[in-house]
Amino acid sequence: MDASDIAKPHDRLAAWLAEDMDAVNSLIQTRMASRHAPRIPEVTRHLVDAGGKRLRPMLTLAAAHMCGYTGPYHIHLAATVEFIHTATLLHDDVVDESAQRRGRPTANLLWDNKSSVLVGDYLFSRSFQLMTETGNMDVLRILSDASATIAEGEVLQMTAAQDLATDEDVYLQVVRGKTAALFSAATEVGGVIAGADKAVVRALFDYGDALGIAFQIVDDLLDYQGQSAATGKNVGDDFRERKLTLPVIKAVAKADAEERAFWSRTIEKGHQEEGDLDHALSLLHKHDTLEATRLDAIAWADKAKQALAAAPAHALRDMLIDLADYVVERIN
Template sequence: MDGAVDKPKDGPQDRLALALAEDMAAVNLLIRERMSSEHAPRIPEVTAHLIEAGGKRLRPMLTLAAARICGYAGTDHRKLAATVEFIHTATLLHDDVVDESQRRRGRPTANLLWDNKSSVLVGDYLFARAFQLMVEPGSLRVLDILANASAVIAEGEVLQLTAAQDLATTEDIYLKVIRGKTAALFSAATESGAVLAGAPEDQVQALFTYGDALGIAFQIADDLLDYGGSSAVIGKNTGDDFRERKLTLPVIKAVAKADAEERAFWVRVIEKGQQNEGDLERAMAIMARHGAMDAARTAALDWSRRAQDALKVLPENPLRDILADLAQYVVARIA
């Protein structure tokens, strides 16, 4: 979700940043302190290149907001917020190596500027730093939440390797992939903030549900925009997922309804990777014919509503209202 949307300055993320400015200043200081390395100067070089590249810091803000909504008055939520950002950054470093990416947030990737070994090892270092930080508040349950999320993220990445270009991939498998890719860290961010605050169980569950649904709604919307958004809006070129042969929800829905001729087309362009000029337009026409785009849009809007509904059990709070606006905002681009 980072940097993927060009937002107006009064968007929900900006209002969240303003409301949490003091906490976020402390989190950013903590991140800079903990990403340093006395013995390996390449570590802060690589980390700073990514962390200071203009990411929106949404995940740590979700942790801070969840804790504050639930009445937390201490400072350990800042450590959890930094933990979440380190986990996120580590996964980005690893992802760029796996995907052989060359640009992220409009800048050359770390693996391009340095090398794959540096990206992988610095990612490992950040995971280690994350685990050091998540232990410090002294909550075994928080540790369990964040450790589990780290496992789900890795599991989702491995699943994507096998499912990405396999036409047998189902919507259930797609959901597992995007939970690992996006939603797992969102839900861990919100749930851990609530647990740290000692919130009642229904509030903890509500914030988990919110983060999970928010992440899924965003990812489906992002996948939809790949077949109809401008690069300024989505942070990538229209059709990138198609060219990279990624089986996203609109394609999965179209494949499920394909006749023999259409299936042969999908086998050629996705499984075999034999793409010709005009294939993207043909793919979009097939998806439109079967209502795949509309069905995926409906799914994204449904997940957004789930996220908004989950917040209703929480205490009234301006931060709660901003989180509700955020859930609506991530799908406003496709509504």
């Protein structure tokens, strides 16, 4: 059996794209440098070195190759996408007052909130420089629209997170903003830079959108049933931080008056007591919302796979299909 048959799809993508990813990493290193302000590379290096899986830039590279692209600009676009992602993480940590990210202290803890805000702004502006260098107006439109969707989703999350009126539609908008908008832009621009036809570009967008939504739903589900070691989070973090995610939204929709009062006290008002997390979990189990959430994630992963039917046959297409399965494998 070939090693590639058993490796995780993410690792197979990384192997196939290794040369490109070297070029992306090198471009990231160059562009996050600052002649004048050494604090900038200090902060970004901390975050970029911490790694993450570089999933988003790989999506761009894979989409471009699938569509037969032979030019140089998929590298710029992949770096753009990673810069936007990194900038978002820096600002998220300020907004969430996080102390840890990827198992390391966050930049706002190591330096200060000021550094995180300003270096995030620097990376945003660097990302716009990078995409401008491609000279492709469609790509600029897609990525500037995605940036606006991301920012709007973040604001929406801030205002909707603790409001029991938040329904599954609003949740989906938030998820598109915080996660799926960059996934779908990442895959879409790969097709656009390659000059793929409309149906293929649409398929790439749909794949990224559905994959991003599945990815985020899995994350929100694991918060209530994962193991700390596997996820890097503690069970119930979202509950403690009063975040209305899909399992709770589904439970609120089925709540009787007494249960509604519980959610109102713990999430809306934030008055949490010993034993509340256990009670919350019992309500999720009572209404079977963890299973319903799991089925939603799987449905989105299926949607992602189906979208790729319209994309050109390619070894990378198969890996992207496997990737959609892999995203929901953690909850199967």
